[in-house]
Amino acid sequence: MLLAVTTRVVGFAGAALAAVYVLDENTDELRQAETVGDCPGTVYGLSSSYPLSGRSPVADAFRSGQPLWLTPAEVTAHGDGRAEAAAADVSLGALPLGADGRRLGCLVVVDHGGDGFDTVRRNFLELYADQVAALLEACDEPGGGGPVGGAEPGRAPCSPLRYMRVGSFTLVLETGRIDADAQVLELAGIDRDEFDGRVETLLAHTVPEDLPALMSVVEPGHMTPGGRELEFRIRWPTGELRWLRLRCRVLADADGKPERMLGVVAEASHLRPSTDEVSRVQRLSAILATAMTVRDVSRGVVAALREPLGADRVALSELHASRLVVTVLDPPEPSAWPEIWRSEWRSEWPDAPARALPTLQAALREGRASLWTTSTGLEPGLAAVGRGGLAVLPLPADGRLVGACLLGWDEPHEFGTEERSLLTATAGLVGQALVRARAFDAEHELAAMLQRSLLPxxxxxxxxxxxxxxxxxxxxxxxxxxxxxxxxxxxxxxxxxxxxxxxxxxxxxxxxxxxxxxxxxxxxxxxxxxxxxxxxxxxxxxxxxxxxxxxxxxxxxxxxxxxxxxxxxxxxxxxxxxxxxxxxxxxxxxxxxxxxxxxxxxxxxxxxxxxxxxxxxxxxxxxxxxxxxxxxxxxxxxxxxxxxxxxxxxxxxxxxxxxxxxxxxxxxxxxxxxDGLRARPLRAGWAVWRLPDAVMHARRFTARTLRTWNVTQETDAVLLIVSELVTNALVHTQGEVRLDLTLAGERLRVAVSDSSPRAPVKPTSVDWEVTGGRGLLLVEAMSGSWGAVPLSGGKQVWGEIILPSCEL
The missing domain is CATH 3.60.40.10 (PPM-type phosphatase domain)
Structure with missing residues (x-):
């Protein structure tokens, strides 16, 4: 059943024996599912089962959740009650198998003598363990081949694993040369004799839509030490499409510079989402394709995920520097979120309290989707988001992290393979959409700012x-x-x-x-x-x-x-x-x-x-x-x-x-x-003749008009303004001069129009011994306000006085 997997482990990593142990929840022990090697497992001291509470490399690795690597001396010293049956001079590795925070079993590898497994072999074996864990988890789903634990004694716990195909490769980052085994080439549909050892040859078989995501993994400029995983499609020469799952790690040289990539590629077509999950991804893709702003992206994520997945809470946030800026919380009521979130609520949305959520920060650093079926052991700020289930989805785009999405369930929630695939696909789609929307928002704001500056x-x-x-x-x-x-x-x-x-x-x-x-x-x-x-x-x-x-x-x-x-x-x-x-x-x-x-x-x-x-x-x-x-x-x-x-x-x-x-x-x-004017202004006009006594006639006309309007106060000031404005027009301009008086409420306006477009200039200094040059200063002193406006071919100079209440 695990024959294909364990055979690949033995073949590529050079191990003498490989065995897979799965958890039997009925008996609370780890039970051997399959072994492959040059001798039976008993020759190397391996048992068919290990109690979880006992002391053994297998149980210890399972409980700690960390790989356990033992040299021959450490194997002998470890002692688990079967040392007398173990062959002398063997190294042993026990790698816990887990997916999304759930422990499923252990992969055990044994080799002859030496100082144990070196760094490269350890990395390869850990990548293999990730692939085995993914398939074990798949078997635990409905239609996946039966449960991992609790199977009847002697019955294969996970029959679909026998169909697993997995290959390995090493990529030299500086040269782009790749050493791929026959299984990788077979998965990619490449004939062994035609392979030239260039990574571009493998990339050429990738479906174009998936190529950017794959390039973000293998391009040197995007690489950082650590692990990455990705699912992508390969098109065979026959036209058939195949899904492959890549798990890789980058090894650095002595100076910390990325030097080599170790990768494990597995067949993943049988793990792809069902038709229903595909429709959800397509729906989300359609929504995000038309989302122009970050707000549109946020609404689309809520619409595509919360109700279809039955989630009780959805939080989407962008990563700005080291801050997670929330773009949407659903439900939007502060009472639906933990206290530590409410304490940051200072505007429409709070900032995600990343500093108080170390588990969230760890998930973002790792860059992989993290799923918990229970919030037990998580910090309160995360535990209250999803007590029955929690998903933290880092959102990647262009080889970097641009945000995070959190989904929480109050009731117990199990993450099936199809749902995990949906969430993984969602993370990539939303990450790219956020980058596009952020660029649109920035450019649109720049355009809007320019537009606003050009409008009143x-x-x-x-x-x-x-x-x-x-x-x-x-x-x-x-x-x-x-x-x-x-x-x-x-x-x-x-x-x-x-x-x-x-x-x-x-x-x-x-x-x-x-x-x-x-x-x-x-x-x-x-x-x-x-x-x-x-x-x-x-x-x-x-x-x-x-x-x-x-x-x-x-x-x-x-x-x-x-x-x-x-x-x-x-x-x-x-x-x-x-x-x-x-x-x-x-x-x-x-x-x-x-x-x-x-x-x-x-x-x-x-x-x-x-x-x-x-x-x-x-x-x-x-x-x-x-x-x-x-x-x-x-x-x-x-x-x-x-x-x-x-x-x-x-x-x-x-x-x-x-x-x-x-x-x-x-x-x-x-x-x-x-609306029209409630009280129509009173108006009177006079064409000023160019006579020696023209100013006197203008003053007489003004005095008669003021008496007609029952204006008895401020008359001296009004007559002075008329005298100065008419005098300036007659002295400094040619052509027609006109005097207009307007009384609107308590405002009396004196306006003198002439044919010169030249605006009057108030003197900056005045020689008080000179008889002229003080007209505008007097107008300014006597008026509440004054000014000049252009008219067709000329101008109008005006002064306005606020009158005390008068009866008209």
């Missing part, structure tokens, strides 16, 4: 209006997009809204977006009408000598009168929601996109807004995708606008973007609710 940090507060905006980057792809929006206060009664989209997703698109947004803002603040603003931006983009183009929609709104001027450049039409809830598109005639034709015309469309109207500007990412037609997307937005209460503009914006979870394109949304 906050929207201004507008009189008689409420404006909100939303921006969502695309979830498909990592590069920054070209969508933008802006709200531009123009004067005391006008505001401009603009939304646009530069073609493509790239750094160039983001750069052009930033330039166009800045240009439109500058043209608007210069006082140009909406069609001129868009025309200037179009000529700028044409002159930039780029193949990219942009669409935009520009709206200038008179917040006092409610008149809105629309200009479209290849962009989607704006949407209007009337106070009665009806929603429609603005029938605004559009021009071509920016950057296409230098002399393109952009017609104006004027629409009057009533109080309670909601104006919506958006980009096509919200209403169009590979699975959504533009007409259907616009219809959905109109329906949401009609059904949502406009009193809360933020809630309305959230409702509009709620269906944009998975986006092919960026989404930009600008929403403005026009």
């Amino acid at each position: 940090r906050k929207l201004p507060s507008l009189p008689g209006c409420a404006a909100v905006a939303r921006y969502l980057p695309a979830t498909a792809g990592l590069e920054v997009g070209g969508d933008w929006y802006d709200v531009i206060p123009l004067s005391d009664r006008h505001v401009a809204l603009v939304i646009g989209d530069v073609q493509g997703h790239s750094a160039e698109a983001a750069t052009i977006m930033g330039q166009i947004r800045t240009a439109i803002r500058a043209y608007a603040l210069e006082g140009h009408p909406p069609d001129v603003v868009v025309s200037h931006a179009n000529r700028l983009l044409v002159s930039m000598e780029t193949d990219a183009f942009a669409t935009c929609c520009y709206v200038a709104l008179d917040t006092e009168e409610g008149d809105a001027w629309f200009v479209r450049a290849g962009h989607l039409p704006p949407l209007l929601r009337d106070p009665d809830g009806s929603t429609c598109e603005v029938a605004a005639e559009g021009g071509p996109p920016l950057g296409v034709l230098a002399d393109a015309e952009f017609p104006l469309t004027v629409v009057g807004l009533s109080a309670g109207t909601v104006l919506t500007l958006l980009t096509d990412g919200l209403v169009e995708s590979s699975s959504l037609r533009l007409e259907d997307g616009l219809r959905r937005v109109c329906e949401v606008l009609s059904a949502t209460d406009p009193s809360d503009a933020d809630r309305m914006a959230d409702a509009l973007i709620s269906g944009a979870d998975k986006r092919d394109d960026d989404v930009a949304l600008l929403l403005l609710r026009y």
